[in-house]
Amino acid sequence: MDIAEARGLLGTMWTIRAFEERLAELVASKQLPGLVHLSIGQEATATGTCAALRADDYIYTGHRPDGPFIARGADLNRMMAELAGRATGYCHGKAGSMHLVDVEHGLLTATGIVGGNLPLGLGSALVCQERGAEQVVVVFFGDGASNAGYFHESLNIASLWRLPLIFVCENNGYAEFTPLSAHTVIERLAVHAEKYGIPTATLDGQDVLVVRAAVQQAVDRARAGEGPSFLECLTYRLSGHYVGDPQRYREAAELAEWRERDPIARFRRYLIGEGLIADGTAPDGAWAGEQIEEATLEREARERVEAAVRYALDSPWPSPEEVATEVYA
Amino acid sequence: MTQPSTTLAPGAADSRVSLVVAINQALREEMARDPAVYVLGEDVAVGGPFGATAGLAELYGERRVRNTPISEGSIMGAAVGMAVLGLRPVVEIMFVDFITLAMDQLVNHAAKLHYLSGSQLRVPLVVRVQCGVMGGWGAHHSQSLEAWFVHVPGLKVVMPATPADARGLLKAAIRDDNPVLFVENRALYWGLGDLPPGEGLVPLGQAAVRQAGGDVTVLATGRLVGEALAAARDLGGEGITAEVIDLRSLVPLDLETVVTSVRRTGRLVVAHEAVLPGGYGAEIVAQVQRAAFDYLDAPVERVGAPFAPVPAGPSLEEAFLPGRTQIAAAVRATLGR
Numbered sequence: 001m002d003i004a005e006a007r008g009l010l011g012t013m014w015t016i017r018a019f020e021e022r023l024a025e026l027v028a029s030k031q032l033p034g035l036v037h038l039s040i041g042q043e044a045t046a047t048g049t050c051a052a053l054r055a056d057d058y059i060y061t062g063h064r065p066d067g068p069f070i071a072r073g074a075d076l077n078r079m080m081a082e083l084a085g086r087a088t089g090y091c092h093g094k095a096g097s098m099h100l101v102d103v104e105h106g107l108l109t110a111t112g113i114v115g116g117n118l119p120l121g122l123g124s125a126l127v128c129q130e131r132g133a134e135q136v137v138v139v140f141f142g143d144g145a146s147n148a149g150y151f152h153e154s155l156n157i158a159s160l161w162r163l164p165l166i167f168v169c170e171n172n173g174y175a176e177f178t179p180l181s182a183h184t185v186i187e188r189l190a191v192h193a194e195k196y197g198i199p200t201a202t203l204d205g206q207d208v209l210v211v212r213a214a215v216q217q218a219v220d221r222a223r224a225g226e227g228p229s230f231l232e233c234l235t236y237r238l239s240g241h242y243v244g245d246p247q248r249y250r251e252a253a254e255l256a257e258w259r260e261r262d263p264i265a266r267f268r269r270y271l272i273g274e275g276l277i278a279d280g281t282a283p284d285g286a287w288a289g290e291q292i293e294e295a296t297l298e299r300e301a302r303e304r305v306e307a308a309v310r311y312a313l314d315s316p317w318p319s320p321e322e323v324a325t326e327v328y329a
Numbered sequence: 330m331t332q333p334s335t336t337l338a339p340g341a342a343d344s345r346v347s348l349v350v351a352i353n354q355a356l357r358e359e360m361a362r363d364p365a366v367y368v369l370g371e372d373v374a375v376g377g378p379f380g381a382t383a384g385l386a387e388l389y390g391e392r393r394v395r396n397t398p399i400s401e402g403s404i405m406g407a408a409v410g411m412a413v414l415g416l417r418p419v420v421e422i423m424f425v426d427f428i429t430l431a432m433d434q435l436v437n438h439a440a441k442l443h444y445l446s447g448s449q450l451r452v453p454l455v456v457r458v459q460c461g462v463m464g465g466w467g468a469h470h471s472q473s474l475e476a477w478f479v480h481v482p483g484l485k486v487v488m489p490a491t492p493a494d495a496r497g498l499l500k501a502a503i504r505d506d507n508p509v510l511f512v513e514n515r516a517l518y519w520g521l522g523d524l525p526p527g528e529g530l531v532p533l534g535q536a537a538v539r540q541a542g543g544d545v546t547v548l549a550t551g552r553l554v555g556e557a558l559a560a561a562r563d564l565g566g567e568g569i570t571a572e573v574i575d576l577r578s579l580v581p582l583d584l585e586t587v588v589t590s591v592r593r594t595g596r597l598v599v600a601h602e603a604v605l606p607g608g609y610g611a612e613i614v615a616q617v618q619r620a621a622f623d624y625l626d627a628p629v630e631r632v633g634a635p636f637a638p639v640p641a642g643p644s645l646e647e648a649f650l651p652g653r654t655q656i657a658a659a660v661r662a663t664l665g666r
Contacts, residue, residue, distance in 0.1 A: 058414075091447035101446035108413055109446065113437055119406020120438065126407065127414040130392065153403035160398070326444045327482045329451045329506035 013043040014301040041238030044263035048211025060117035065110035076308035086315035115148030125163035134223040144175025162227035193230030205233030345521035351492035355499035370421030405431035425458035439508040440483030461514035467641035473603035486579040490554035492522035497531030534581035542570035545596040560656035595626035596663040605633035630659035
C-alpha cells in the first residue's frame, strides 16, 4: 500500500481519537457544554467511508458527527468552537454537537433524531441524480435507527427511485443502552435492505481498508446509475453512549474483547506487516524504505486538537441578540 | 368525491376560476418559470384527489412531478434534502391530518436548518395541505391544525381564502427561501373568483381588508373569511357595520393592518375554523390588546370550533363547524347586544 495513503488513513483515525478523547475531558469537567456523543472505537467506519468519496459528494451524519466531519477534512478549530458555543463555530454557536453543518465539505447536517437523516439523504440523492454529475450521498446511522419507520420508508424509496445513496449502518451493537438482541429479532441488519432489492454487505467495521473497499464498490455503483447500496459495518463504541454515561449495561469482558479490535491498533498491525511501520523487532537497516512514525502522527494530531481547544476557548461568545437571528433566510 | 374540471376555459363568458384551479395554475406558472420547482406527494402525478396537480406531469414530466409511496415522514424529509441543495420542492400532504406523520421532518429539520447551520443551509420548501370540515369525512380528514405550526420558529404559515390569493400566495411561497405551510380549506376548493392579469403575486405577511366598516373589526382566516362577510351582511340589517379582514398569512403576521382597524372600531372578533383553546386567535388577541389596549371598548371575542375531535355524523358536524351565526353572535356581544 502507498505510504502517503497509509499515513493519511492512520492520521485521520488518530485525529478523530485525539479530538474525542479531549472533548470527553472538556465536557466531563464542564469546560465545554452540552450533550455529546462520542464514537471512540468506530473511527475506521468514518475514515474508510470518507476515503472513498469525492470532494463534491454529500454526507449526513447522526448524533455522533465527529468521525465523518474530521475524516472529511472539516476545520478542527471551527468544530471545537461550535462545540464550545462560540461565535466562531461553524454554526455561530447555535448547533453544538448534534446539529453540526459544514457545507463546504459536503457535510449537510448531523441530526439529533435517530433515523431522521435517512429521508434527508433521499432528497439530496435525488438532486444528485437529477444533476447527472455522478455525485453520491452517504448517510451514517446506527443499529438503533433500523427500528425507525424512516429506515424502512427510505430503503423502499431509495430502491424504487434507484438513488445514488449509500446507507452506512454503523452497527455498534447498542441502541443507546439496549443491546441489539433486545431491540430486534433481526440478527443481520443488512437483511432488511436485501428485502428491498438493495445490494448489501456486512463487513468488519474495525478494518479501515475493508470499509474503504466496500464503500468504493458502492460509490462506483451509485455513480454508474445503478442505485443505492447498504453497508452494515460491525463496530463497537468503546466510549459511553454520551459523555457521562455510567455504562452499567455492559460487561468489562465485552469491552476488553473489543479493545483488542481497536481499529487504530488493527491498522497498525497491518502496516507493521507491510513494513510501513517499524515494530522495533527488526534489526537496523532491515527495512530500507520510508516508514511511518506513528508516535509523530499521534503527537501531531493531539497538538492540532490542543490548538483547536485554545482557539475555541479564546473565541468570543455570540452576543445575546444573536439568539433570534437567522431564524428565517 | 367531486372531481373538478381543471380546464381554465380562457375566453369563456365566465372568466372566474375555482380555488383549486387557481392552485393548479400557480403550480404550472412556477414550474414553467423555474426548473428548480418540483412537486411531490401521494398521487400528484395523476392530479391528486381534487385535481390540484392535474396535468402537471404531462407538462413537466414525472421526474419533476413525482408520485411517492404513502410515507409522509420520508416524503417531507426528502423534500428538505432536495431544498438544501437548491431545488424548490412543493410537497403535497393530502390531508393536514396526515401531517402528524411528517411533523418531525417539518419541525425538526425544515424549520431549523437555516438557524442551526448558521445560515449555511436554506430550505425553500412549500408544504401544501388541505384541511377543513365538509361532508362528514370525520376526524382524520377534516381537522384545522395550523396553530401547531405557528408555534414553530422558522416556518411560515399561509391560508388563502380566494382563488386570486391562492394563486398569488402560492407563487410567493414557492419563491420564498423559507419553509412555508400552505393551508387550503377543502370547502373553498370549488368557490369561484377572478384572477388578476399578469403574475398576480401576493406577498406573504399582508392582510387584506375585505369589507370596510366602523363598528367592529372581524378578523378571519380561510373558510371563515366568507362566513365573516356573510355575517357582516346579516349585521348590516341590524345597523351594524363590520370591517372584515382576511389575515391570509398567519406567519409573518400583519399586525399593523389589524391594529389600525381596531383602533378605529374599538372592537374585535377573531374567527377561525380550528378549535378555540390554544388557537391562533389567542395569539392575535394577546398582541392586539398590547398594541391597542386603550382603544378597546369591549372584551375581544373569539370564534372557533368546540374543543372536540371532528365528528362524522351530519348533525354533530354542523354543531362543530363555526360560521356566520357564531360570528354574528360574537359581534353582537362586543356591542352589548
